[in-house]
Amino acid sequence: MTVEGGDEVWTASDAQRHVRLLGLSGSTRQASTNTALLRALQAVAPDRICLDVYDRIGSLPVFSPDLEGAATPPAVQEFVRSVHGCDGLIVSSPEYIRSIPGGLKNAIDWLVSTHHVIDKPIALVHASHRGDEMLQVLRTVLATMSTNFKPEIFFRLSLLDQTPDGIAQIVGAPPNRLAAETFLETFATFCRERAPCKPA
Numbered sequence: 467m468t469v470e471g472g473d474e475v476w477t478a479s480d481a482q483r484h485v486r487l488l489g490l491s492g493s494t495r496q497a498s499t500n501t502a503l504l505r506a507l508q509a510v511a512p513d514r515i516c517l518d519v520y521d522r523i524g525s526l527p528v529f530s531p532d533l534e535g536a537a538t539p540p541a542v543q544e545f546v547r548s549v550h551g552c553d554g555l556i557v558s559s560p561e562y563i564r565s566i567p568g569g570l571k572n573a574i575d576w577l578v579s580t581h582h583v584i585d586k587p588i589a590l591v592h593a594s595h596r597g598d599e600m601l602q603v604l605r606t607v608l609a610t611m612s613t614n615f616k617p618e619i620f621f622r623l624s625l626l627d628q629t630p631d632g633i634a635q636i637v638g639a640p641p642n643r644l645a646a647e648t649f650l651e652t653f654a655t656f657c658r659e660r661a662p663c664k665p666a
Contacts, residue, residue, distance in 0.1 A: 488552035492559025492570035494524035502630035506637035529575035554657035561600035621649035
């Protein structure tokens with residue numbers, strides 16, 4: 467089936483196309499629970515969903531308007547390219563003093579200095595039963611930076627004090643795996659719906 471729109475024709479197969487997602491860890495810790503959750507989601511991602519994980523916000527210099535444009539550091543350029551190239555962004559963050567950690571806020575500052583994130587679909591995952599105040603702040607920030615932040619698409623597991631291997635086992639065990647797959651499928655569908663249609 468095709469749908470015509472102006473001079474372009476769109477195919478129904480767009481609804482089943484592969485979706486590339488990027489998981490953004492808001493932690494700089496090597497054994498981060500948030501990074502481990504994103505990697506566990508990566509491991510259970512259904513067919514047609516590719517989830518990459520960006521866990522290097524600690525490598526980004528402090529945002530400065532003086533470093534925009536031609537002066538943008540290579541680490542920032544790589545980060546912005548990763549976000550630009552994905553169909554949707556999944557953010558997982560710890561809570562620091564009831565708010566967003568400085569490293570994640572710095573990464574977000576770099577993103578909003580470009581146009582790549584304005585319409586980017588964004589969803590949240592959370593690795594703790596705590597942190598609701600941080601989540602509220604983060605939801606406000608994400609809703610401000612993107613017109614396609616979807617707070618209703620949300621995945622949460624209490625994983626505090628678990629090792630990365632333990633987190634992988636917890637996420638991979640039913641019914642958590644089913645909930646994780648459902649979350650990813652729901653977000654992928656949202657990303658497909660928000661993606662610019664491509665000519666057949």
